[in-house]
Amino acid sequence: MFPIRDHNPSGKTPFVTIALVAVNILVFLGYFPAATDLELNRFFSTWGFIPARVMAGEGYETVVTSMFLHGGWMHLAGNMLFLWIFGDNLEEEMGPFGFLGFYLAGGVAAAGLQAVADLSSVVPMVGASGAIAGVMGGYLLLFPRAKVDVLFIFLVFFRIFALPAWIILGLWFAIQIFSGLNTPSDSGGVAYWAHAGGFIAGLVLTLPVWVRRGAEAYWRRTDGHPPHPETQFLASRSNVPLIRRRRDF
Numbered sequence: 001m002f003p004i005r006d007h008n009p010s011g012k013t014p015f016v017t018i019a020l021v022a023v024n025i026l027v028f029l030g031y032f033p034a035a036t037d038l039e040l041n042r043f044f045s046t047w048g049f050i051p052a053r054v055m056a057g058e059g060y061e062t063v064v065t066s067m068f069l070h071g072g073w074m075h076l077a078g079n080m081l082f083l084w085i086f087g088d089n090l091e092e093e094m095g096p097f098g099f100l101g102f103y104l105a106g107g108v109a110a111a112g113l114q115a116v117a118d119l120s121s122v123v124p125m126v127g128a129s130g131a132i133a134g135v136m137g138g139y140l141l142l143f144p145r146a147k148v149d150v151l152f153i154f155l156v157f158f159r160i161f162a163l164p165a166w167i168i169l170g171l172w173f174a175i176q177i178f179s180g181l182n183t184p185s186d187s188g189g190v191a192y193w194a195h196a197g198g199f200i201a202g203l204v205l206t207l208p209v210w211v212r213r214g215a216e217a218y219w220r221r222t223d224g225h226p227p228h229p230e231t232q233f234l235a236s237r238s239n240v241p242l243i244r245r246r247r248d249f
Contacts, residue, residue, distance in 0.1 A: 003168055004160070006085050007147040007230040014088035016096045020103065021080050024128055027068045028076050044069065048124025051115035067107040069126035079128045085148070086132075086139045089226070093142060093209055102205055106134020106198045113197025117180070125191050130198035133176075137202025140169040141210050145224030166224075173199050 031043055049066035053059045070076040091099040110130020115121075139146075144166040152159050173196065180192035210218065221227075 001168075002151045002153070003082070003085055003148050004151050005149045006089075006165070007149070007162065007232070008089050008143055008226040009228070009231045010088040010092045011228065012092050014091045016100050016103075017083060017087035017091050020087070020100075020128075021083060024068055024070070024076065024080060028070050032070070032072075040071075044071075044124040044126055048126045049111045049114070050124050051119050051121045053122070054115065055119050063108055063111045064104065066111065066124070066126050067104070067128050067131050070128070071126055075127060079132055083128065083132050083135065086135045089143065089146075090135050090138050090206075102138065102202075103131050103135065105205060106137075106201045107131030109134065109201030110191075110194035110198035113200075114191050114194035117193040125194060127191070130191065130194040133195045133198030134202030134205070136169050136172070137199040138206035138209075139202075140165060141203055141206045142213075143224070143226055144219075146226050147230060164224075 032040070035043065047062055047065045047069060049062045050059065054062070070079065087099075087103075090102070094102055107128070107130050110133060111125065114125055114130070144164065146165045147162040148165050148168050150161050150163055150168060152161055176192045176195040176199070179190070180196060183189070183192060214221065
């Protein structure tokens, strides 16, 4: 199941979201395509977030630099898609500078929880997913019933379903917690606790915005939907034709 878009249009051009996507792509193109595995390891060890190094009083700048590094094409593409889907609406609600601060704070919180999970870890953490998880947490608080189109793929079968944001994002958060509890923190791979930390920070940091809009009264007024007409997409079904069984009588 993979989110591909939401039905929550933004009334303003999301300049900060666009800039963040562009910076992440440009940084990636600046180091990844021509680098060898050895060079990548050295690069990530220098600019990635390593809990043990920070606890030793070094590399504080990597809390920020690690947010703009990615380990591969799919890592980059997936993160930028999620940022594009959910970031524009948060930017519209918070304003460009408020959203930028919110995004960076979510990334810092993500690194913090990942470090707490194993203060002695020497595995570099890279990726924007912690900060983007914060965006997802904020989106969940403000627009819990906004429709999100999810591409479901099973072997040769695929179909697009429109599901409420609270189902998609709530399930995603539950998976991060479950995986974090069942995966050694120093095993490499996905930084589940960074995702969880960013998501929780996003919820908390969005509370003032939610309260200013009336808190529960805002939910009652919008019924959890976006406070404007939703985007309607015509392509909501799979393009795979249905072949019905022929019956001979």
